Amino acid sequence: MSAKVYEAINEQVNNELAASHSYLAMSGVCEELNFPGAAHWFRVQSEEERGHALRLFDFIHARNHGVTLRAIPFEGAQGATLLDVFRASLAQEERVSAQIDALYDVAMQQKEFAAVVELQWFVTEQVEEEKSARDIIARLEMAGTDTRALLEIDRELGARAGGGSSTGEAGEAS
Ligand code: FEO
Numbered sequence: 001m002s003a004k005v006y007e008a009i010n011e012q013v014n015n016e017l018a019a020s021h022s023y024l025a026m027s028g029v030c031e032e033l034n035f036p037g038a039a040h041w042f043r044v045q046s047e048e049e050r051g052h053a054l055r056l057f058d059f060i061h062a063r064n065h066g067v068t069l070r071a072i073p074f075e076g077a078q079g080a081t082l083l084d085v086f087r088a089s090l091a092q093e094e095r096v097s098a099q100i101d102a103l104y105d106v107a108m109q110q111k112e113f114a115a116v117v118e119l120q121w122f123v124t125e126q127v128e129e130e131k132s133a134r135d136i137i138a139r140l141e142m143a144g145t146d147t148r149a150l151l152e153i154d155r156e157l158g159a160r161a162g163g164g165s166s167t168g169e170a171g172e173a174s
Contacts, residue, residue, distance in 0.1 A: 001063040005112045008103050013056045014070045015099050020049035022092060025077035026085050035082050035150075037158025042089070044162045052122070059118050082150065083140040090133035097126040 027042035060067050079085035100122045107115040136157070143149035 001065060001112055001115065002110045005107050005110050005115050006060065006063070006065045008106045009056055009060055009115065010065075010068055012099060012103055013053050013060070013067055014072070015096065016049050016053035016056065017069070018072050018074065019092060019096055020046045020053065021072050021074055022077060023049055023089070025074070026079075026089060029077050029079050029085055030082065033079070033082060033085075035154045035157075037154035037156065038082055038085070041157040041160045042085075044160050045089075047162060052125070055121075056118075059115075063114065082154070083137065086133060086137050086140060090130065090137060093126065093129045093133055097130060100126055 023042050023046035027039045027046060030036075030039035030042055057067050077085070077088065079088060100119065104116065104119045104123060107119055136153070139153055140150070143153060
């Protein structure tokens, strides 16, 4: 694997860990807002991002390189409403999608076909994750300040299964 591609994937390992950290913080904000279902949803998402990091971590080692872990940059998470938190999560996913696209471009330019194949999974995953966040945001926008509707969405978010599958209607992300 070319040094350039290796460096770029190593960077993404760190980016995915940063995303995991950020989602855990969002889970905490949801706890403070008294939405335990959403807090669960973000906790599962945090684990999924760690899974993404480990997937690339394993790939780098399979290609006979080592991984350099860095300090996780973190700006904190905040939000006065559940909608604020999910909008922040969508913005984060859009940033990650841009990172993955740039990484894919480097792998293509360097003709690192094993990396291209590995990264295809991430390209598809980003489409799903952005859609999932947008779907939840749309529902929260419809609910507005209707407490009953918000609690119903929270209940569905709380039904999200951990470890890569999902069961809740509002929890479609893998
Ligand atoms: Fe691993 Fe949601 O980006």
